[in-house]
Amino acid sequence: MSTATMSRPAGGRRLVADRPRPRPRGAILPTVVLVLGALYCLVPVVWVLVASTKSSSELFSTFTFLPGSGLVENLGDLFAYGDGQYAQWALNSLVFAGVGAVACTLVSTMAGYALAKYDFPGRQVVFYAILGGVLLPGITLAIPQYLLMSKIGLAGTYWSVLLPCLISPFGIFLARVYAVSAVPTETMEAARIDGANDTRVFVSVALPMMVPGMVTIFLLQFVGIWNNFLLPFIMLSDERMYPLTVGLYTLLSKGSGTPSLYTLAIIGSAVAIIPLVAMMLVLQRYWRLDLISGGLKG
Amino acid sequence: MSAVTDPPSLAYRRARRRWAAPYLFLLPAGVLFIAFLAIPICYALYLSFRGMRMAGGGPFGVRQETWVGLDNYVAAFTAPELLAGLGRLAIYGIIAVPLTLGLALTFALLLDLPRVRGARFARTAIFIPYAVPGVVATLLWGFLYLPSTSPGNWILERVGLDGVDVLHGGMLFPAVANIAVWGGVGFNMIILYTSLRGIPADVYEAARLDGASEWDIAYRIKIPLVAPALVLTGLFALIGTLQVYGEPTTLRPMTSEISQTWVPLMMIYRDAFTRDNLSLAAASSVALALGTLVVSVILLRLTQKRSFGES
Numbered sequence: 336m337s338t339a340t341m342s343r344p345a346g347g348r349r350l351v352a353d354r355p356r357p358r359p360r361g362a363i364l365p366t367v368v369l370v371l372g373a374l375y376c377l378v379p380v381v382w383v384l385v386a387s388t389k390s391s392s393e394l395f396s397t398f399t400f401l402p403g404s405g406l407v408e409n410l411g412d413l414f415a416y417g418d419g420q421y422a423q424w425a426l427n428s429l430v431f432a433g434v435g436a437v438a439c440t441l442v443s444t445m446a447g448y449a450l451a452k453y454d455f456p457g458r459q460v461v462f463y464a465i466l467g468g469v470l471l472p473g474i475t476l477a478i479p480q481y482l483l484m485s486k487i488g489l490a491g492t493y494w495s496v497l498l499p500c501l502i503s504p505f506g507i508f509l510a511r512v513y514a515v516s517a518v519p520t521e522t523m524e525a526a527r528i529d530g531a532n533d534t535r536v537f538v539s540v541a542l543p544m545m546v547p548g549m550v551t552i553f554l555l556q557f558v559g560i561w562n563n564f565l566l567p568f569i570m571l572s573d574e575r576m577y578p579l580t581v582g583l584y585t586l587l588s589k590g591s592g593t594p595s596l597y598t599l600a601i602i603g604s605a606v607a608i609i610p611l612v613a614m615m616l617v618l619q620r621y622w623r624l625d626l627i628s629g630g631l632k633g
Numbered sequence: 634m635s636a637v638t639d640p641p642s643l644a645y646r647r648a649r650r651r652w653a654a655p656y657l658f659l660l661p662a663g664v665l666f667i668a669f670l671a672i673p674i675c676y677a678l679y680l681s682f683r684g685m686r687m688a689g690g691g692p693f694g695v696r697q698e699t700w701v702g703l704d705n706y707v708a709a710f711t712a713p714e715l716l717a718g719l720g721r722l723a724i725y726g727i728i729a730v731p732l733t734l735g736l737a738l739t740f741a742l743l744l745d746l747p748r749v750r751g752a753r754f755a756r757t758a759i760f761i762p763y764a765v766p767g768v769v770a771t772l773l774w775g776f777l778y779l780p781s782t783s784p785g786n787w788i789l790e791r792v793g794l795d796g797v798d799v800l801h802g803g804m805l806f807p808a809v810a811n812i813a814v815w816g817g818v819g820f821n822m823i824i825l826y827t828s829l830r831g832i833p834a835d836v837y838e839a840a841r842l843d844g845a846s847e848w849d850i851a852y853r854i855k856i857p858l859v860a861p862a863l864v865l866t867g868l869f870a871l872i873g874t875l876q877v878y879g880e881p882t883t884l885r886p887m888t889s890e891i892s893q894t895w896v897p898l899m900m901i902y903r904d905a906f907t908r909d910n911l912s913l914a915a916a917s918s919v920a921l922a923l924g925t926l927v928v929s930v931i932l933l934r935l936t937q938k939r940s941f942g943e944s
Contacts, residue, residue, distance in 0.1 A: 365743040373758035379773040446662035453655035470929045475922040479673035502665035533654035562766035564879040580768040611764040
């Protein structure tokens with residue numbers, strides 16, 4: 336035992352001395368920095384998971400990272416709040432993000448494919464309009480969008496949140512970048528010579544090749560809609576139609592002063608982030624974010 | 634006869650269909666673009682030049698909507714709240730944007746180093762906040778800031794020191810900016826990391842043989858090569874900063890220091906919905922959107938990278 340502890344540091348020292356450069360140290364500092372970064376990003380998530388187990392009296396009295404005893408009770412309170420409003424908010428978020436992202440991906444893929452693979456009059460104009468759309472802060476459009484929606488009587492409906500999410504200039508831009516690199520023109524020509532029309536070439540030749548790009552656009556758009564706050568906040572007035580973000584915000588703003596609503600907001604946040612984090616971890620390897628950086632090489 | 638005329642007519646039909654095809658593929662996007670981007674912009678422009686005026690004069694005048702020229706813009710830019718809001722936005726942005734990009738670049742370069750342990754874990758962990766909605770992120774940090782639930786204060790009080798209230802006083806700006814940094818680092822890191830991975834390894838080999846340190850390689854080779862990605866992430870960080878709304882709004886119940894007009898979008902929201910002054914809100918929206926566009930174009934021009942160039 337004692338010989339082992341004696342010999343190890345000596346051997347270690349000799350190893351380091353033999354090397355021309357202190358390589359182990361060079362790899363330790365980056366690891367330490369990365370671990371600190373990981374901790375910075377994980378601590379709030381761990382905190383909310385721990386805090387969600389606390390009853391409202393424990394929340395303000397016990398050490399913040401000490402689990403409490405109120406998890407089951409908190410969950411019961413959360414799903415009982417306002418006749419099960421929380422489950423309704425979660426369902427709304429899922430519908431907005433799911434339906435919106437699927438439709439937006441299809442719309443973007445078709446448009447990006449046309450811009451990448453066809454030469455037609457007006458292509459340049461369309462391309463610059465889309466670039467303008469990428470640079471324009473979408474959120475400043477929320478108020479004019481609301482005014483128009485209320486003119487045609489759609490404000491306050493599911494459509495008022497869903498429809499503006501279907502157009503994503505950035506999604507079209509990414510689809511175009513991906514189509515340029517993933518769909519060879521020769522393969523399209525070969526299919527055309529075999530008698531396939533343009534729709535068929537798109538559906539059975541180009542679309543399968545574009546799937547990895549489409550998954551990326553879908554995930555970006557899903558997270559974007561799921562996290563959106565201002566658009567549903569402006570458009571909707573019926574609490575039962577709120578997505579999670581607006582619902583949790585109302586919970587918190589009602590909760591200032593009443594600690595029992597604080598516990599609800601905390602357990603509500605914890606439950607809200609679990610499915611999305613799980614989805615990201617599972618789908619991580621399908622993400623092709625090099626699309627975003629790859630598009631810049633031109 | 635028919636054998637001679639058939640092929641050209643078939644080719645003609647095909648050609649015509651091919652002519653129409655790109656427009657048909659663009660049709661859904663085009664309709665949505667016009668309905669939810671182009672028309673709202675035009676409508677906002679129209680509203681920004683309209684306003685309520687007394688017509689007829691005297692005690693019998695009626696309030697009527699008419700053209701008012703640039704009055705709304707003058708009103709928006711002379712409102713002390715807008716200038717104060719822009720000032721707060723600038724402080725917030727000066728903290729949040731360089732920190733987000735700097736940390737993202739640092740983490741991406743470290744992940745790209747050979748022989749780094751736990752890189753997969755760190756990459757996943759740093760990316761996780763991207764999945765957390767801004768409102769929820771604000772809630773999490775808000776409770777970590779709040780003196781009664783803050784772990785930092787819990788420790789400070791146990792050792793007999795006074796707790797700190799970051800939500801009041803000079804710490805408020807770093808506190809709000811920290812939420813944006815936390816949410817944005819991971820996504821930008823992944824973009825920079827993927828573009829680092831796209832650089833062929835033999836680019837570094839020559840430098841390594843010449844005895845260049847990893848630091849030299851990062852500074853002289855890697856950073857210049859990912860500069861276009863850095864410009865793009867910087868652009869998105871900047872656009873994101875100019876439209877910050879959810880974070881300060883969600884923090885409002887926790888601190889008295891965030892006013893109703895803390896950032897420009899909050900003022901626009903108040904003008905439109907609390908004060909019912911749509912024209913003023915429209916004018917501020919147009920000005921904010923134009924400002925963002927101008928800043929983006931200047932940034933792209935300054936960096937001289939054709940980041941969005943046609944390939």
